[in-house]
Amino acid sequence: MMQNINWYPGHMKKTRELIQQNLKLVDAVIEVLDARIPVSSKNPIIDELVRGKPRIIAFNKSDLADEKAVDAWIDHFREQAIPAIAINANSGAGVPGLLKLLEDIQEKRNQDRLRHKPLRLMIVGVPNVGKSSLINRLTGRKSAQIGNRPGVTRGKQWLTMENGMQLLDTPGILWPKFEDQTTGRNLAFCGAIKDEILDVANLALELIDALSANYGDLLMARYKIEGLGETPLETMEAIAQKRGFILPGKRIDYERTGRTILDEFRRGLIGKITLEHLV
Ligand SMILES: Nc1nc2c(ncn2[C@@H]2O[C@H](COP(=O)(O)OP(=O)(O)OP(=O)(O)O)[C@@H](O)[C@H]2O)c(=O)[nH]1
Ligand SMILES: [Mg+2]
Incomplete structure (x- = not known):
């Protein structure tokens, strides 16, 4: 993905x-x-x-x-x-x-x-x-x-x-070697990687997935959805419907929905969230 x-x-x-x-x-x-x-x-x-x-x-x-x-x-x-x-x-x-x-x-x-x-x-x-x-x-x-x-x-x-x-x-440095995609994904969620090189819709799907673990309730409250979908895509589509991010032909505007979710996460509008917890 x-x-x-x-x-x-x-x-x-x-x-x-x-x-x-x-x-x-x-x-x-x-x-x-x-x-x-x-x-x-x-x-x-x-x-x-x-x-x-x-x-x-x-x-x-x-x-x-x-x-x-x-x-x-x-x-x-x-x-x-x-x-x-x-x-x-x-x-x-x-x-x-x-x-x-x-x-x-x-x-x-x-x-x-x-x-x-x-x-x-x-x-x-x-x-x-x-x-x-x-x-x-x-x-x-x-x-x-x-x-x-x-x-x-x-x-x-x-x-x-x-x-x-x-x-x-000093300028910031991003680590030169990473073992897993999760790290890069998390950095991208939080704005440490230029958005221009990211696929915003897919990134938002990953964010929905990451939030579902501990902060599903915040996601539901922010976007006024009844529950989380079976898949992140379903959740994203429900959010798009709620916000009316629909293109001609009733097609879902994934780009706009993704950008909105990412932007609202970064501004703290979904809630106070830490994606990595001590086990
Ligand atoms: N909400 C919030 N935003 C912050 C905080 N600290 C910095 N920011 C915002 O984060 C963004 C980046 O801040 P900078 O201070 O430029 O970050 P930097 O680490 O110097 O960035 P580079 O020089 O690009 O590596 C700006 O929009 C800041 O306003 C904070 O504690 N809370
Ligand atoms: Mg700086």
């Missing part, structure tokens, strides 16, 4: 090398994950690259995610001695808590050194996860370029935070 996607455009490899170089310049890393897809938005290469440096995991877009599921993920990482926190880079919710975690790292570092230098930080994450939005939050200005599409930030820049810490902006 899922079309093949080119997961590893040329600039991704360059980005990885850039992150590797930039890592040498910083003392600690903020890894931004999408709170809706904590597994799929995690790049295993980051684990490898960051080893030895203090790291904080920030679950961004928590306003769109399932709070209970995210809390479980936070506990999971804290048990591994990795500080984690839920944030909303748009509103600033959770950011004071993140600053506190950064100050903890700074303090610990100061204890080990005679000369106290401001912490140098780097933010990493997949495209469109909210890295630039977080940078703007942390620096209190509108410096980093933000876009509602992946791949906006390409260059490199240092920014000074109010508490004196130095922050480096």
Whole structure:
């Protein structure tokens, strides 16, 4: 059902090398994950690259995610001695808590050194996860370029935070190798892959399928359908009927229905949803 996607455009490899170089310049890393897809938005290469440096995991877009599921993920990482926190880079919710975690790292570092230098930080994450939005939050200005599409930030820049810490902006990286289609699918649902290369109707079918497991009730409530269909296609057709997305000849407008479902999921209109749960 899922079309093949080119997961590893040329600039991704360059980005990885850039992150590797930039890592040498910083003392600690903020890894931004999408709170809706904590597994799929995690790049295993980051684990490898960051080893030895203090790291904080920030679950961004928590306003769109399932709070209970995210809390479980936070506990999971804290048990591994990795500080984690839920944030909303748009509103600033959770950011004071993140600053506190950064100050903890700074303090610990100061204890080990005679000369106290401001912490140098780097933010990493997949495209469109909210890295630039977080940078703007942390620096209190509108410096980093933000876009509602992946791949906006390409260059490199240092920014000074109010508490004196130095922050480096980096482009997002998408992992170069993936074992399963689920990861790519989840990234696409959440907007980490350019929509132009996606088959929107099929992607929406996959989303309906993914939502049916834990959030079928939200889907039914949003689209005012009695129940879920036997198949995702049936559900999609029921949604199309409800919304009146019908073409001449009573043909269902799958394209428009698919785009609507995806768009409403991304805006949180279907509900607060996390697609990947701890087992
Ligand atoms: N709902 C919600 N949207 C967010 C949040 N943080 C960022 N966004 C939105 O997500 C989109 C991408 O944000 P950016 O900050 O540009 O993401 P980025 O990671 O820098 O993206 P690239 O530079 O393309 O890799 C924008 O439309 C932001 O407004 C959040 O916490 N909640
Ligand atoms: Mg950016």
